[in-house]
Amino acid sequence: MKKQLRTSSGREIMIVAGEASGDLHGANLVRAMRARDANLRFCGMGSRELAEAGVTIFSDASRLAVVGVTEVLSHLGDILRARRTLIERMHTHRPDLLILIDYPDFNLWLAATAKKLxxxxxxxxxxxxxxxxxxxxxxxxxxxDRIAVILPFEKEFYAQRGYVVDFVGHPLLDSVQPELEPGEFLSRHHIDPARKLIGLIPGSRTKEVKALLPAFLDAAGRMAADHPDRYTFLIPRASTIERRILDENGLAAWNHRLDLRIVDSERHAMMAACDAAVASSGTVLLELAILGTPTVAAYRISRHTYLLGKLLIRHLRFFSLVNLIGGRGIIPELLQDAVTPERITEELRQLMDNESKRTATLAGLAEVRQRLGSPGASERTAAIAFELLSQTHQCLNP
Known part of the structure; x- marks a missing residue:
C-alpha cells in the first residue's frame, strides 16, 4: 500500500541543535520556513531560541552543552537519553525532514537512523x-541528502574530496546589527566622545573568563597608565556569566582604577562603538569583523587540551576564523603563553596608533565581511529544505 504524504498542515520537521549558536541559527531557519508555510510543525532538540520559535522541545540542549572529556562523561546519561528520545520519535512519528545543526558526535547517530527510515x-x-x-x-x-555550509572555504574543501555542498552565507550577517548608533550608545552610557573605547571580551563561559579576564584587565591598566583620561574599557557580560565571576577575576580590583563599564545589553552597539578590542577566540571574532572593529584574538586552554590539540590539528596556520577566511594574518592572534598583558598591550597599541597597521586591518576585515556572503542564509537554507520536502512528495506520490 502506497504511503501517503501528510498534507501541508500535517508536515513535521525534526530539527536538532546542541549548542547556543546552533539554537539561534536554527530558530531563524524555523522562522524562515514558517514564512513560506505557516502550517509546518517542528519538534526536536534545542534550547530557549528554538522553543521561542515554536519548536516542541523533546530534549533540552542546555543540559548537554559541555566542554572537555570529564564534563562529557559526567553528562553521558543526559546525552544518551536525549539521543534515545529523538530516535524513538523518528520511529513512532516519522518526520518528513530531519535538519541537523553542527554537533556532529550526536547528530551523526540521528542521521544514520534517518537513513534507515x-x-x-x-x-x-x-x-x-x-x-x-x-x-x-x-x-x-x-x-x-544536502549539506548547507556557512564558511566560504568549506565549499571548496568538500569539492576537493568529491562532494557537492551548498554555500548559503553566514547567518551572523542577519543578526549582527548595532542596536544603536555610536553616538546614541555613548550618550546612553554617559561616555565622553573624546575617549578611546576598548572592548575587553573574555567569553561566555566561566573557564574562559578565568583564563583571560585577568590578563585583559592588566593590559587595560598598562594602556591607561600614561593616559588615564584617554580610555574607556567596555566589558560585555554574557547572560551565562554572573557579575561575581567578573569581580572574582580582576574586576573588583581594577574597577576603581580604570574607567570600566559593564554592558549587559546592546552588545553589538558596544562592539561597533569600540576603536579596538581584545576577545576570546570564537564566534565573537566574526561578529567584531562584521562590525569592522580591529581585534586582538586570544586563546588559552588547559595545557593538556592544548597539547592534544597540537597533535590532532597540525595543518592550520591560524586559530581564528577571521584569519582562516581571509587566508592571512588580518588580526593578531595570541595563543596560550603568548596571552600576556604585555603582548595584549603591544598589539592593541598597534591597532589603535599605527595608522598603516590600522588601515590594513580595517581593509582585511571588510574583505572577510564580503567573503561571508550576503544576508539571507536562513532563507536560502529554507529553500533547500523545501526542495527536499518537494522531492519526498514526488517519491511518495508519483
Missing part, C-alpha cells in the same frame, strides 16, 4: 571537518 536529512552548518577528522566528510555525505 528513508527520512531526508539536511545538515545545516557543517561540522568543522576542515580542522580535524576530515574523514568525516565521507560519513556526512553518505548519511545526508
Amino acid at each position: 528513508a527520512i531526508p536529512v539536511l545538515y545545516y552548518i557543517s561540522p568543522q571537518v576542515w580542522a580535524w577528522r576530515s574523514g568525516r566528510t565521507r560519513v556526512i555525505s553518505r548519511l545526508t
